[in-house]
Amino acid sequence: MIFDHDVLVIGAGLAGMRSALEAARSGADVAIVSKVHPVRSHSNAAQGGINAALGEGDSWESHAFDTVKGSDYLADQDAVEVMCQEAPGDIIEFEHMGCIFYRNEDGRLGTRAFGGASQARTYFVGDITGQALLITLYDQILKAGVKVYEEWFATAFYVEDGACAGAVALELITGELHLLRAKAVIDGAGGVGRLYEPSTNALICTGDGYALAYRAGAALADMCMVQYHPTTLAGSGFLMTEAARGEGAYLLDKNGDRFLKKYAPTKMELAARDVISRAETLEIAAGNGIDGNVLLDSRHLGPDVILKKLPQIHEMALDYLGIDMIKAPVPVRPGMHYMMGGVKTDIDGATKVPGLYAAGEVACVSVHGGNRLGANSLLDTIVFGRRSGKAAAAYAKSVERPRGGSALLRSEQERLSALLARPYKGETHAKVRLDLATMMDRYVGVYRDDEGLRKALEELKRLRRRYEDVAVGDKGRVFNQALQFVLELGFLLDCAEPVIREALMRTESRGAHARTDYPERNDAEWLKHVLFTYRGPDAEPGVSYMPVTITRWKPEVRSY
Ligand SMILES: Cc1cc2nc3c(=O)[nH]c(=O)nc-3n(C[C@H](O)[C@H](O)[C@H](O)COP(=O)(O)OP(=O)(O)OC[C@H]3O[C@@H](n4cnc5c(N)ncnc54)[C@H](O)[C@@H]3O)c2cc1C
Numbered sequence: 001m002i003f004d005h006d007v008l009v010i011g012a013g014l015a016g017m018r019s020a021l022e023a024a025r026s027g028a029d030v031a032i033v034s035k036v037h038p039v040r041s042h043s044n045a046a047q048g049g050i051n052a053a054l055g056e057g058d059s060w061e062s063h064a065f066d067t068v069k070g071s072d073y074l075a076d077q078d079a080v081e082v083m084c085q086e087a088p089g090d091i092i093e094f095e096h097m098g099c100i101f102y103r104n105e106d107g108r109l110g111t112r113a114f115g116g117a118s119q120a121r122t123y124f125v126g127d128i129t130g131q132a133l134l135i136t137l138y139d140q141i142l143k144a145g146v147k148v149y150e151e152w153f154a155t156a157f158y159v160e161d162g163a164c165a166g167a168v169a170l171e172l173i174t175g176e177l178h179l180l181r182a183k184a185v186i187d188g189a190g191g192v193g194r195l196y197e198p199s200t201n202a203l204i205c206t207g208d209g210y211a212l213a214y215r216a217g218a219a220l221a222d223m224c225m226v227q228y229h230p231t232t233l234a235g236s237g238f239l240m241t242e243a244a245r246g247e248g249a250y251l252l253d254k255n256g257d258r259f260l261k262k263y264a265p266t267k268m269e270l271a272a273r274d275v276i277s278r279a280e281t282l283e284i285a286a287g288n289g290i291d292g293n294v295l296l297d298s299r300h301l302g303p304d305v306i307l308k309k310l311p312q313i314h315e316m317a318l319d320y321l322g323i324d325m326i327k328a329p330v331p332v333r334p335g336m337h338y339m340m341g342g343v344k345t346d347i348d349g350a351t352k353v354p355g356l357y358a359a360g361e362v363a364c365v366s367v368h369g370g371n372r373l374g375a376n377s378l379l380d381t382i383v384f385g386r387r388s389g390k391a392a393a394a395y396a397k398s399v400e401r402p403r404g405g406s407a408l409l410r411s412e413q414e415r416l417s418a419l420l421a422r423p424y425k426g427e428t429h430a431k432v433r434l435d436l437a438t439m440m441d442r443y444v445g446v447y448r449d450d451e452g453l454r455k456a457l458e459e460l461k462r463l464r465r466r467y468e469d470v471a472v473g474d475k476g477r478v479f480n481q482a483l484q485f486v487l488e489l490g491f492l493l494d495c496a497e498p499v500i501r502e503a504l505m506r507t508e509s510r511g512a513h514a515r516t517d518y519p520e521r522n523d524a525e526w527l528k529h530v531l532f533t534y535r536g537p538d539a540e541p542g543v544s545y546m547p548v549t550i551t552r553w554k555p556e557v558r559s560y
Contacts, residue, residue, distance in 0.1 A: 001178050002405070004305070005031040005147070006396040007389075008166055008182035009293040010154050010209060012038035014130070014381035015360025015388075016188030017137040017146075018350060019349070022389030023186070024144040031147040033169050035204060037133070038138050038345060042190055042202045043381065046130025047241035047312060048114065049122035050378040051470035052087035055111060058119045060084040065553055067376060071114040071340075072270050072511035073368025073520065074222065074548060076527070079347050079365040081551060082422055083376075090382045093125055099136040101125055102309075112309070114374040116272035116560070120246075122375040127241050127312045128379060134288030138317055149180070153484055154208065155412050157216035157356070158405045165402035168412045175477025177416065178408040180324040183396035184355045186380075186388050187213050187343060192495045195487075196336030196445070197437035200229055206488035207360035207495035213343045214494060218351040219531040221364045221546070222341035222500035223495075224513050227372055228446050232335030234293045236320050240313050240332055242374040245269040249298040252329060264560040271560035272361070272514045274371040275499055276335035280451040281446045284333065293406035296513045302326075319327040334446055338377060340368040340512065341499075343530055344546075349388025355395065357388040366529065369548075370511015402537065406437035419486060424483060429485045432466050432496035436492060439463075444503055449517045453504040460496055467493055491519065497531040498541060505543075523555050 007023040009016045012034035024030045034041065053063040068075050089381040094099060101123045104110035113120040125132035141148070151172045158166040158181065166181035189209025190263040193201020215218050219297075230251070231240040244253070251269050253259045264271030280294050288294075298306055303326045306314050309345040310325070316324045317330045342364035349357035349365075360381040367380055443456035467489060508522035509515050533542040 003031070003178060003180045004401060005029050005180065005182045007184050007186065007392050008033065008180050009186045009188055010163060010167060010212070011041070011188035011190055011360070012148065013041035013043040013136065013188060013360060014133055014378060015385040016186070017134070017141050017233065018382050018385030019186045019359050019392070020146045020400050021137065021140050021144055021189055022098050022386045024141070024146050026390055027394035028393040028448065030143070031149060031180065033149045033152045033167065035151065035153045035172070037150055038148065039134050041134065042205050043130045043134050043378070045202060046378055047127040047238070047239065048243040049112060049124030049129045049375045049384070050133070050247065051121050051373070051375040052091045052123060052379065053116070053121055054088040054091060054109065054123070055085060055119070055121060058121055060087070060174070062118055063087065063121060066117050067367065067373055068553045069558055070371055070373040072371055072558055073527065074225070074369030074510060076319060076549040077553060078549045079367045079550040082347050083367050083379060086383050087379050090379070090386070094136060095138050099125070099132050099138055102248040103293060104484065112243055112387050113270060115218055115242055115245065115270045115549045116373040122246065124243065127243055127310050134379065135403055142390050143170040145450040146465050152527070154212060154485060155416070156408060157212050158408050159353070160217050160402045163354040163399070166405060166414070167206055168409055172479055175480055177406045177409060177413050181402045181405055183399045183401060184357065186349065186392050187356065187358040187362055188360045188385065189362050191339050192492065193336060194433070195492050195495055195499070196226070197204060197434060197442050198232060198441070199336040200239040201337070202233055206492050208488065208491045209358070209492040210342060211491035213351065213356060213358060214534045216354045217533070218356060218358070219344045219533050220341065221344040221529045221531045222369070223364055223498040223532065225340035225370050225505070225511055226336060226444070226499065226505055227273055227340060227512050228277040228334040229337035230273055230280055230334050231296050231332040232317060233320060234331035234333060237314055237335045238320065240296055240317070240330065244296060244298055244310055244313060244533040247309055248301055249296055251280070252295040252297050253283055254290045256290070257356035259288065267560035272371055272373065273558055277446050280334050290331060295329035296332045297329035298325045299327065299329065306466070320394050336441065338372055339362070340366070340370065340372050347387065348390060349392035355399070357392045359385045370513060420475055420483065422471045425469045427466055427469040427471070428473070429470050429482070429489045432470055433489050433492065435556055436496060440496060440499070444500055447516050448503050448515050450504070453500055456500045457504065460493070460500060462491055463477065501532065501541065502530045527555065
């Protein structure tokens, strides 16, 4: 079937729903396509909180400086200024919409400390902040009359006369493909955590939005900037929120020493994430860990703080490792967590493809540069979700309704039928994905070098060939998850290439990109964004550069 709307949003996480709400408020007829029920989006898993300079003695300039320093000076400072200036208003609006943040003894909004921040400016709801924000927004979009195509899976963007004009999506419950046309499309399809193993991300974070936009002509920027979170639970890779360290927890080596004194003597456990993940990796490699982990020790916080402010991670450690954080330290290690890079946009979410906007983790505005500060991502989704919703609705008013698209619908139908018809030759999506993700962790993880990255590129070619042989185990139509996994693996493979290529090209160390063969930051050559454009499945991507926008903070040596 064919459906028409003014604005089509892909994704019902915080970015997607915030943009949909704003577009609807601007008078547009808005629809959202989401492969899961909206409140199952990965935003739901966000624990620690959301940043804003709202408190007495704090200022947006201080928040902006911390963000720029955290980014290792790769963030665009005009975008950072917008985000930090608008943050307080967005927090207050969420309170007004019904999201009840934690209050201190005086009844005022209370904060907690987070890494890389010079002030405690993280607002939170226990350790379920993402869920609280997401549910609030879901209520709001239903009230605003936004149509939700729930459990529909976007397989391709529709481009008409050079402008993005909708998407083809698979209705999972029936297996039917549909064309959704729109005057403007907002890509809010979230991150690409499953490109790595281990990762803190949900299984649905497969980079669909990067690949869909890339294939439709948008550029991907800063893709080598992949964040490893310092505290993921041993064994499972589940996130142990930074809020634990924000509340005062220590990181210890096997001798019980707070090893960060060697790496970040001033900020210690609250240094930026890239700094701590590198420190842990070095300590573990030097034999100072325990079975490949270090210890997160919260015992001194006492049961009250742990049970009231960190209840979810307390339960997780108990359920998965049988460890009670009140009584014993928990083994943790760095795990892939977040993608700083993404679909290049301006501060209103516009990409280089007319009619295509992007917001949230999938986008690169860029406010995180080489390393994101904790609790700045939820903020990014809200501020730039709102801005792109407004801009997309305004753009939609200025253009005609698209009319075509049935040829794309047919070719997508043929592509999926061909996938379903592939004979089984012993290759499965699960094996290829695991090999891809462990390969990325090994060669394109916390530390990188020329030799490993070249191996990664070669290995990626082999994985792509193997992907051609992956058969879909389930030949049915209803809820064919096997088909969805195979399509997602195709998106992951597209995302891997720019990550590896930029990591190889960028002969310096900056933020999360640490090259053992080029350990210094090199502003003379690399204070710039690297952008990739898609040139077909078998061609090398196009490469271009963009200068970093510097408004008031000149690059300095970064220490914590
Ligand atoms: C465990 C964890 C904890 C975190 N904690 C914090 C924190 O405390 N503070 C902070 O600032 N950040 C945190 N982050 C990061 C932050 O939560 C995410 O970056 C942010 O929520 C991403 O929001 P989003 O709206 O961009 O995407 P998501 O919430 O991931 O939503 C993506 C949406 O896109 C849809 N979608 C994807 N592909 C398709 C497709 N092909 N077709 C249709 N729909 C599709 C999905 O259904 C989903 O609705 C955390 C991340 C994780 C993983």
